[in-house]
Amino acid sequence: MYIFTNAIKNLHRNKGRNTLIALVTLAIIVSAVVTLTINNASSIIIDDARLEIASRVDISVDLFTHGRDGRETITVQQYISFADSGYLRHTIYHAEMQAWFGNFYAVGDLGRGTAPPPDPNMAHAPIGRLVGNSEPESLAGFGTYRHLIQGTKFAALGECIITEELAALNGLAVGDVIHIESAFQAGKTFELEIVGIFSHEPDPMEEWQASIWEMMGFSLPMMISHNEIITSFETLMAADWETAEGLDMRLQYFLRDPDYLPRFESEVRAKGLPDVFGVTINQAALDRVTGPLSSMRSAATTFTVVILALGAIVLVLVSYLAIRERRYEVGVLRAMGMERGKISVGIFMEAVVITTLCLAIGLGLGGLGAQPIADRLLAGEVESAMEAAQASGEGGRVLIAGGEVQTDDPAMGYRPISDIDVVVGVDIIVQIIIIALALAAVSSLIGIIRITQYEPLKILRDRG
Numbered sequence: 001m002y003i004f005t006n007a008i009k010n011l012h013r014n015k016g017r018n019t020l021i022a023l024v025t026l027a028i029i030v031s032a033v034v035t036l037t038i039n040n041a042s043s044i045i046i047d048d049a050r051l052e053i054a055s056r057v058d059i060s061v062d063l064f065t066h067g068r069d070g071r072e073t074i075t076v077q078q079y080i081s082f083a084d085s086g087y088l089r090h091t092i093y094h095a096e097m098q099a100w101f102g103n104f105y106a107v108g109d110l111g112r113g114t115a116p117p118p119d120p121n122m123a124h125a126p127i128g129r130l131v132g133n134s135e136p137e138s139l140a141g142f143g144t145y146r147h148l149i150q151g152t153k154f155a156a157l158g159e160c161i162i163t164e165e166l167a168a169l170n171g172l173a174v175g176d177v178i179h180i181e182s183a184f185q186a187g188k189t190f191e192l193e194i195v196g197i198f199s200h201e202p203d204p205m206e207e208w209q210a211s212i213w214e215m216m217g218f219s220l221p222m223m224i225s226h227n228e229i230i231t232s233f234e235t236l237m238a239a240d241w242e243t244a245e246g247l248d249m250r251l252q253y254f255l256r257d258p259d260y261l262p263r264f265e266s267e268v269r270a271k272g273l274p275d276v277f278g279v280t281i282n283q284a285a286l287d288r289v290t291g292p293l294s295s296m297r298s299a300a301t302t303f304t305v306v307i308l309a310l311g312a313i314v315l316v317l318v319s320y321l322a323i324r325e326r327r328y329e330v331g332v333l334r335a336m337g338m339e340r341g342k343i344s345v346g347i348f349m350e351a352v353v354i355t356t357l358c359l360a361i362g363l364g365l366g367g368l369g370a371q372p373i374a375d376r377l378l379a380g381e382v383e384s385a386m387e388a389a390q391a392s393g394e395g396g397r398v399l400i401a402g403g404e405v406q407t408d409d410p411a412m413g414y415r416p417i418s419d420i421d422v423v424v425g426v427d428i429i430v431q432i433i434i435i436a437l438a439l440a441a442v443s444s445l446i447g448i449i450r451i452t453q454y455e456p457l458k459i460l461r462d463r464g
Helices: 002-013 015-054 076-081 164-170 204-215 233-237 258-270 283-325 327-335 340-391 426-451 456-463
Strands: 056-061 088-092 094-101 128-133 146-151 159-163 177-182 189-200 228-232 247-249 252-255 277-281 398-401 404-407
Touching: 015 056, 015 258, 015 283, 015 340, 015 426, 056 258, 076 247, 094 233, 128 233, 159 164, 164 189, 189 228, 189 233, 228 233, 252 258, 258 277, 277 283, 283 340, 283 426, 340 426
Parallel strands: 128 228, 159 189
Antiparallel strands: 056 252, 056 277, 088 252, 094 128, 094 177, 094 247, 146 189, 159 228, 177 189, 398 404
């Protein structure tokens, strides 16, 4: 008890020096709270994005390199068989067919061409897309810029939903039946019942492109999203497809872990996937989405290391100067018979008391400052990333071949994560306590080492 009481008295006697130590310790703790909180929140978001984006495997031919080579060498059933793998945690079955509308018009079709070609075996002019999906909630835009406004989502074979623009243009309503054919393969026909109508907010870029084509006297209604007709994957596959010609097979294979990619590729190669097909994850999209967060996390980590290193050095220097000033005090205590160990404990207790006070204040200040600092840092990183993307010509080229649409920019449509929620959780508090104890040990270490070298009679003789 005496050691603790004496430590408190010493703190009061040497207010100037201890205030300096407290300020340095507080600055370190506040900085550590902010940077560790940002680092932890960033890591969680990056890991989630990696699992969502980098675990999704794309199996396709690079049209810009190979054109349509190898397109007929893989069957629809092979695409489906690839989903039977122990390396996958989930598969979303998705395919899109370039379609010709048999008894209604397409939005933006200047020719209003619904007449079939003279030869039934000839290809139709594609004016829309029939989208087959196993999980409607996974479709882009539903819940944000797409909302079901009439009827229900498809549930049974032969059911579909259409956009309100397509319905208004043709006077279609829930319960009507529409006729759709493949634009590439003769005999692939569908009689679909409309069970729902959904709203679709206009895409400014899409409208601008449509206006350019209209000025030139052309129309590409297939590229207009209002001409999407959505049905179940089972309905689209019911046409008994032998090849993927005319289909854009977009099955989304999700790995249990992105590191399983080489093993999964070996497995699908063994199932007959030709070498012309690539088996890849969208690393470019992941980099674009998480790039600003990664940069911010790296900066926070570097700042933490620098602050801890500089802070430790300053504390050591201050502690060294402080123990020189207390040589006489130590000599008196030693002459009174106090052991070196008890004096060392007293010095350590002083550091612990200072650190505990700074810890309580630092956690509060750091918790208050972490969110606005994180928001400001991330906003700056996102702005830099967007400027870099624009400078490098984000967007790329678009190529259409054999029913498949590709872009040479795999990150097209992806935007950097611009929001982050930082919270001082239990794990952060534990880390800060460990850092605080380490600071207390560092600030008292020099004093403890010096004490073991002092001889009380020599100290008192020098004082005299």
